Amino acid sequence: MAYVQKEVFKIRTDIEIAQNTELEPIEEIAKKMNITSNQLEYYGKYKAKINLKNKDLNKKVGKLILVTSINPTPAGEGKTTISVGLGDSLQHIGKKTAIALREPSLGPVFGMKGGAAGGGYAQVVPMEDLNLHFTGDMHAIGAANNLAAAMLDNHIQQGNQLNIDPRRITWKRAVDMNDRQLRNITSGLGGPTNGVPREDGFEITVASEIMAVLCLAESLVDLKERLSRCILGYTYEDEPITVGDIKAEGAMTVLLKDALKPNLVQTLEGTPTFIHGGPFANIAHGCNSVLATKTALSHADYVVTEGGFGADLGAEKFFDIKCRTSNLEPDAVVVVATIRALKMHGGLAKDDLHHEDLAALRSGFANLKKHVENMGKVFGMNTVVAINSFSADTPAENNLLSKLCEAEGFRVVLADIWSQGSAGGEEMARAVVEVCEEPSTLTYPYALEESIEAKITKVVQKIYGGVGVDWSPAATRSLHQLERLGFSDLPICMAKTQYSLSDNPTLLGQPKGFTVSVQDLTISAGAGFIVILTGDVLKMPGLPKKPAAENIDIDQNGKITGLF
Known part of the structure; x- marks a missing residue:
C-alpha cells in the first residue's frame, strides 16, 4: 500500500513527523526493487537485511548519483535531507529509485548533532530505530574490534611469543559513544594476573578500522582477508603485528557475519533505502558500504548516495578510495549548499x-565555486548545484545565488523538500536525470603508483587550493616506515577539519596561500589506505556542555521524544 501521512505538511519536529507516518511493511518496499522475501532477513515489520546470496550484486542496472556539499557550518547544509529528498523526488517523477546512506552513530545522536536520517518531510524511517540500536551492526563492529584487542593483550600475557612491544601497540579499544575520558587510559593494573600494564585508549566505533573494512568488503571471504591484514602494533624489531598473526580473523568474521549484510528500510514516501555502515569522514572514507551501494544499483534505475562532510573530504574519498576499490563510477554529482551557510563562509x-x-553571500560563494569546480575539473563529473531552501532566504538572495552559479556555467536548482517533501524537489530530480544522460569519465587527482608525498601534495593543491605541505618530524619518520613496509601504492585518506578547505577550521570561504601541516601518518592495512593526520582530528569525540542526550526521553507508553 502507499504511505499515508496523518497530517500533511504541518511543521513539527522531525521525530513527530516520523511518528505520524504509517509505514509500509518492509516486504512491500523490497518488491519495488524485485527483491523477493527469500532474500530478506526480517528485523521486525519495517526493517530487514539482504542476505549475501543475492546473485544480482555485480549486475549494475542503475545510474549512481553522489550527493556532497560545501564545507559544513553551524548554519546547516542539509546534505542528507537533500539525499533523501532527491530519492523521493526521483520516485515521484516515476523513476525506479533507491537510496544508500550511512548508519548514524550513537556518539553524535547523544552528543552535539543529535539524530540524523534526513529532516522534515525528507526522512528515513523508522527514525528511532535508525538512530539507536538499529540491527546491531555498530555493536558487532565494536565487539570484533575489542576481540582483537583482548586477544592481543592475552598473547602478551601468555608469554609473548611474537615479541610484541607493549609500548608500540597502535590498536585501540572501541565504544560507540562520545567519551573523552577514555581517550587515554592505563590498563593492565592490579598485579601479574591482571595483564601487562601499558598505555591504552578507546576510539569511537565509527572511527575503528573495522568499520572501514566492513564498508569496503564485498564478501565474507574478502572481509576475513581484510581483517587478517589489520595491523595491531609492532615488535621490538619494528615489524608489524597483524590480526592474522594472533589468529583472530576467523572469530572476528563470525562476529561480523550478519553486520556485513545491507539493511533495508524506507523513506516517509516509501522509497527503498539501504542504511549500512558509517565510517567517520575525517578519519576514514566516510561512505556507506560497497555492498549496500552495489545491491541498490542492481535493483534500481537510479541510486542516490552521499559522502561525509564537505566535498573536500567525503567526495574526494568517495572517488579516490571507494570508487578505486569497488570499480564504481557515478553518473552525476549533486553539490548541496544553503544561503545561510554561504553567508557564514562570507x-x-x-x-x-x-x-x-x-555582500556576505557573494563572498561566501567562493566556497561553493571551488567545490563545484573540483567535481568537474579534477574528477570529470557532471554536476548539479542544489540550494536547500530555508524560510528566511530572501528573493534577492535566491536571485543573486542563481546568477552567480549561471555566470560560472553551473546548473543550479532550488529544492524545498524539508517542508514540501518530494513535490519540492521535482526540478532537482529532473535536472539530475538530464545530467545522468550526459557522458562523463571519472578521473583522479593522483595515480596510485606516485609517492605518498606526491599524493598528499596533489590533494592539497588540486582539491583544497593550498600551496604545499609542512611535515612534522613524526610524520617524516612514519613516511619512511610505511615506504619500508611496502605501503606506498595505497590511496591516501586525509584526516582534517571538515569546516574549512584548509586544515585550519577558522579559515572559511576559499582560503588562499595556505599550507597543510601533516602531523603523522598511520596505516589502515585492512581497509587499504594510508591515513594522513592533520591538525587536531580526534578519534574519540567528547560530549558538549549541553549534550543532546539531556533532551531525549521516553514516556510510559514507550514513545520517544527529543531524539531530533
Whole structure:
C-alpha cells in the first residue's frame, strides 16, 4: 500500500513527523526493487537485511548519483535531507529509485548533532530505530574490534611469543559513544594476573578500522582477508603485528557475519533505502558500504548516495578510495549548499543569518565555486548545484545565488523538500536525470603508483587550493616506515577539519596561500589506505556542555521524544 501521512505538511519536529507516518511493511518496499522475501532477513515489520546470496550484486542496472556539499557550518547544509529528498523526488517523477546512506552513530545522536536520517518531510524511517540500536551492526563492529584487542593483550600475557612491544601497540579499544575520558587510559593494573600494564585508549566505533573494512568488503571471504591484514602494533624489531598473526580473523568474521549484510528500510514516501555502515569522514572514507551501494544499483534505475562532510573530504574519498576499490563510477554529482551557510563562509555571524546580506553571500560563494569546480575539473563529473531552501532566504538572495552559479556555467536548482517533501524537489530530480544522460569519465587527482608525498601534495593543491605541505618530524619518520613496509601504492585518506578547505577550521570561504601541516601518518592495512593526520582530528569525540542526550526521553507508553 502507499504511505499515508496523518497530517500533511504541518511543521513539527522531525521525530513527530516520523511518528505520524504509517509505514509500509518492509516486504512491500523490497518488491519495488524485485527483491523477493527469500532474500530478506526480517528485523521486525519495517526493517530487514539482504542476505549475501543475492546473485544480482555485480549486475549494475542503475545510474549512481553522489550527493556532497560545501564545507559544513553551524548554519546547516542539509546534505542528507537533500539525499533523501532527491530519492523521493526521483520516485515521484516515476523513476525506479533507491537510496544508500550511512548508519548514524550513537556518539553524535547523544552528543552535539543529535539524530540524523534526513529532516522534515525528507526522512528515513523508522527514525528511532535508525538512530539507536538499529540491527546491531555498530555493536558487532565494536565487539570484533575489542576481540582483537583482548586477544592481543592475552598473547602478551601468555608469554609473548611474537615479541610484541607493549609500548608500540597502535590498536585501540572501541565504544560507540562520545567519551573523552577514555581517550587515554592505563590498563593492565592490579598485579601479574591482571595483564601487562601499558598505555591504552578507546576510539569511537565509527572511527575503528573495522568499520572501514566492513564498508569496503564485498564478501565474507574478502572481509576475513581484510581483517587478517589489520595491523595491531609492532615488535621490538619494528615489524608489524597483524590480526592474522594472533589468529583472530576467523572469530572476528563470525562476529561480523550478519553486520556485513545491507539493511533495508524506507523513506516517509516509501522509497527503498539501504542504511549500512558509517565510517567517520575525517578519519576514514566516510561512505556507506560497497555492498549496500552495489545491491541498490542492481535493483534500481537510479541510486542516490552521499559522502561525509564537505566535498573536500567525503567526495574526494568517495572517488579516490571507494570508487578505486569497488570499480564504481557515478553518473552525476549533486553539490548541496544553503544561503545561510554561504553567508557564514562570507563572514556573517550565525546570529545575523536571518538578515539579508548580499555582500556576505557573494563572498561566501567562493566556497561553493571551488567545490563545484573540483567535481568537474579534477574528477570529470557532471554536476548539479542544489540550494536547500530555508524560510528566511530572501528573493534577492535566491536571485543573486542563481546568477552567480549561471555566470560560472553551473546548473543550479532550488529544492524545498524539508517542508514540501518530494513535490519540492521535482526540478532537482529532473535536472539530475538530464545530467545522468550526459557522458562523463571519472578521473583522479593522483595515480596510485606516485609517492605518498606526491599524493598528499596533489590533494592539497588540486582539491583544497593550498600551496604545499609542512611535515612534522613524526610524520617524516612514519613516511619512511610505511615506504619500508611496502605501503606506498595505497590511496591516501586525509584526516582534517571538515569546516574549512584548509586544515585550519577558522579559515572559511576559499582560503588562499595556505599550507597543510601533516602531523603523522598511520596505516589502515585492512581497509587499504594510508591515513594522513592533520591538525587536531580526534578519534574519540567528547560530549558538549549541553549534550543532546539531556533532551531525549521516553514516556510510559514507550514513545520517544527529543531524539531530533
